[in-house]
Amino acid sequence: MTKDSNPAPTAEQIKRWRRYLAEERMEGATYRELAAKRSGEEAEILNGLAQAEKRHEEYWLELLGEHAYPPPKPSWGSQILALLAKSFGSIFVLALAQRAEQRNEYDEDSDATAEMAADEHIHEEVVRALAARSRENMSGTFRAAVFGANDGLVSNLALILGIAATGTSNLMVIATGIAGLLAGALSMGAGEYISVASQRDLLEASDPAPEVHRALTKLDLHANELELVFRARGDSPEQAAAHAQMLFAAMSRPANDTSTGPLVTRMSMMGAQYQGRNSDEHLSVGTAVSAAVSSFIFFATGALLPLLPFLFGLSGLPGVLASALVVGIALMFIGGVVGILSGKPPFWRGVRQLTIGYGAAAVTYFLGWVFGSVTV
Structure with a gap:
């Protein structure tokens, strides 16, 4: 991620690049602090963001050369954000990080690469998605x-x-x-x-009835009642037919066939999108x-x-x-x-x-x- 050789940078460019370098470093540190307070997939995602910010940091280091020293100080806003991430690691910090990613100056700066500008837009969406989970809760x-x-x-x-x-x-x-x-x-x-x-x-009152799976084995396989259930829950006619066929195929397997799990599990999986929708709405x-x-x-x-x-x-x-x-x-x-x-x-x-x-x-x-x- 390097640009072609350029003439000596101006004082204004050096000042701007040093600010970018400080912000990228602080954003990377913020994501690492957030990741340390989480586990599993969220921690991996946040560490991935930190790695991306590291690539941006290296780009500005290369452009600045000797002008990268002494290390520049980030803005007070970024420092507060990193402190909050270290202390709390909450939805509040994710929301602040989302706002920080929204302030993308790379779109208008010819010294930044198009890839870096695109990265920042994607980072905003990643943080938005992470924050959405906590906002929902x-x-x-x-x-x-x-x-x-x-x-x-x-x-x-x-x-x-x-x-x-x-x-x-x-x-x-x-x-x-x-x-x-x-x-x-x-x-x-x-x-x-x-x-x-x-x-x-x-x-x-709109949740699927938990005992509905008991009636499945008695359904007429040549009728479309099960398709109507899926269509009423939001499937298109084609999707409803495919879902019904999958469930009928699962029912026709021998009782000792555990290749895809018990029938109840299959029904739960088939209806997961509806159950999940209702659970999320209740949440x-x-x-x-x-x-x-x-x-x-x-x-x-x-x-x-x-x-x-x-x-x-x-x-x-x-x-x-x-x-x-x-x-x-x-x-x-x-x-x-x-x-x-x-x-x-x-x-x-x-x-x-x-x-x-x-x-x-x-x-x-x-x-x-x-x-x-x-x-x-």
């Missing part, structure tokens, strides 16, 4: 946590500001905020439990208990934040401004985390979260101010 609970925290922040901020705007006492504001926290957290927890439990019930929904607990805790935590300035003695406009500031920081943080985990720009996700939350609170504050003015 956490999506149900994560949805409840984000929804709970955001709802706690916005609803209790709106409630507190609306009451504070009427000019009532600080004690009344605190009492109202605590009541909103408890009522909202209990309501959110119960609502999430019912919602997720009902959704899982609906999904499980993404999460469990009712985990969703309820997550929603309760995060709603309560979010609802507590706008109360803090009033609990520490602030009242009136200073309390309102401090409460709005605390909630604004929390909304930006939640939006940023969602952006990182979803592979989107974290800043703009934070701004979106902040705008929506402040908009709702502002409307409630205005209504409370009007109500207070009318009743005075």
